[in-house]
Amino acid sequence: MKDFKYIRPKNLDELLAIKNEQQEEARLLAGGTNLLVYIKEGSLKRATLVDIGSLAALKGIREKDGYLEIGAAETITDIMASPLVSEKLPFLRESLQGFANPLIRNISTVAGNIAEGSPIADTAPLLLVLNSEVVVASIAGRRNIPIDDFFISLGKTEIKAEEVIITIRISIPEKGKGKFVKLGLRKGTSCSVVSVAVWLIANGRGVEDIRIALGGVAPLPLRAVKTEAFFKSKILDENNIGELALKVTNEVTPITDVRSGAAYRSEVSAALLLKAVRECLGMEE
Amino acid sequence: MELYEVELMVNDGAVSDRVRAETTLLDFLRENNFTEVKRGCSKGDCGACTVIIDGRPVPSCMTIALQCRGKKIYTVKSLGSWDKLHPLQQAFVDHEALQCGFCTPGMLMTAKALLSDQPHPSREEIREAISGNLCRCTGYQKIVDAIEAVGKGGKK
Secondary structure (H helix, E strand, O other), X not given: OOEEEEEOOOOHHHHHHHHHHHHHHEEEEOOOOOHHHHHHHXXXXXXXXXXXXXXXXXXXXXXXXXXXXXXXXXXXXXXHHXXXXXXXXXXXHHHHOOOOOHHHHOOOEHHHHHHOOOOOOOHHHHHHOOOEEEEEXXXXXXXXXXXXXXXXXXXXXXXXXXXXXXXXXXXOOOOOEEEEEEEEOOOOOOOEEEEEEEEEEEEOOEEEEXXXXXXXXXXXXXXXXXXXXXHOOOEOOOOHHHHHHHHHHHOOOOOOOOXXXXXXXXXXXXHHHHHHHHHHOOOOO | OOEEEEEEEEOOEEEEEXXXXXXXXXXXXXXXXXXXOOOOOOOOOXXXXXXXXXXXXXXXXXXXXXXXXXXXXXXXXXXOOOOOOOHHHHHHHHOOOOOOOOOHHHHHHHHHHHHHHOOOOXXXXXXXXXOOOOOOOOOOHHHHHHHHHHHHOOOO
């Protein structure tokens, strides 16, 4: 029997009090694009739906101390439309163009995308290559969780039952270029089979620094540090770039599911990584 | 099971009902005779149930009714009537941009929101805007033609 309650906290203190009292029972409702699926399929039968969609304390996009700070209730559409985002980090806006579809982008949020600890959350690879932090709050106070520590295991994150995400902080890189590529079964409204984000700092074709993250190829969104090490200090050319990209197949641990086979995912990882690096270098468009 | 009183503004009129916490806007609308809003996949994949909320097209199946308090909701019936079709509706007729018609109410609302934001969209922009609205029979060519024609603006 379904047993749901609804509450719309008036401010952050009220929200934190509810979360502290009800813990896991309080489920945060912003866009609701995960929550409503769970309710409809019956995997979630009882909860208090805590409506944070209009909570002013979780809104706003600003720049502070070299970071873009995005309120947890900001929609993907609003992030993409933000002049500040376009100016400081166009990579983020460009990458979000592949997120779900325009209708879903009008309601869903980055915080909601990562909060479920899904390995195919499309914003996770972006955050992983950009030194991001997830700011969570509880009645006890706030803490910043570095994105590298945020994902713990399949479906599990570092957020405690009494905590809520209030802000996503994304460091604004001083130099470099990023590219996000995803492969789904079709273009719109499609979960990723594999997604790859790259942030590359290059001097000509010499790699000064590179960050690589992937979705859909491991129980967690994966930062491919071993593959990054192969790339570092290399001068990239038409010949070695493909070989280097292939190294990622040793680092991913994909599974076979309804969307694709493990071997295919592994191959696609290398192909998408190659494409992303080439695009960062302006080698293809 | 708890019920909540809710009053929503739909097509500029107030509509009151008692709903559950998890009642979707789609269910609320259909149960209150706004059956022009179509139920397709019910999980945010197909766009058939698209309505405009505060100027933006959203899938009403993925929206909780209680979340819409204080917002302005418009369904396809806000566009035009039999006697006086909205230019988009007329263009869909003229370009034969529908066959079974099931996706049309959602498609029109997405197109309406697009043209409000961007009165003269390119074909690429139209395709992107309607990428969350699935059509299983006509195909998208004629739908894009119809929206493009209104954007190019012979008739408003």
